[in-house]
Structure formats: structure tokens, C-alpha cells
Amino acid sequence: MQQLDFMELDLKIWDTLILVADGRGDGLCAYVWIGRSDGGIEKTTETPAGHSIGNLYSRCNFMLGLIPLEHEYKIMGLSAYNKVIMI
Numbered sequence: 001m002q003q004l005d006f007m008e009l010d011l012k013i014w015d016t017l018i019l020v021a022d023g024r025g026d027g028l029c030a031y032v033w034i035g036r037s038d039g040g041i042e043k044t045t046e047t048p049a050g051h052s053i054g055n056l057y058s059r060c061n062f063m064l065g066l067i068p069l070e071h072e073y074k075i076m077g078l079s080a081y082n083k084v085i086m087i
Contacts, residue, residue, distance in 0.1 A: 024049030 016035035023029065029052035032045045058068035061075060 021053075023054075024052065029054065 015037055018033040018035050018041070019030070020033070021030045027049050028046050029049045030047040031043060034042045034044055036042065057072065061072055062068045064075070066072075066074060
């Protein structure tokens, strides 16, 4: 399936970096693949679910007094109210 998706992108003139970040259903949370110009795909590395950036995000929410894996949307929603200051 992943190879088919890469083949449809029409990026086969270059080698392409493919980063996949998802939950922890298979015990892994991220993969890095190289899509080769000949159409092949090579997995270069994977990240175990225990080292997910989502764990850091949940811990920060907990430290803010929010319930991890339940109130993350509150922090994401606040980002829209950020005042941009150019330095």
C-alpha cells in the first residue's frame, strides 16, 4: 500500500524522504522511509511508541493541570489567539 501511494506521487525523478508519524497501534509511533527514484521504498528507521513526541505533549498538558489524552484540544485552540511579534 505504501509503495503504491509513493508511486502515484510522480516524484520518481528524485529520492524522496517519507516521514510517517501516527499513534501507537503497532507499538511504533514514527517511521522514516526513503522513496527511491526507481520506485522502491527503503525503511531507514522507526521510533518506538514510548519515545513519541505525543508523550511529551501529554506530559506538558498534565503539568498545566489538564487531563492527558483528553484536553489537548484546549492548548491547540489557544494557539489561534497568539499575538505575533516580529523581532
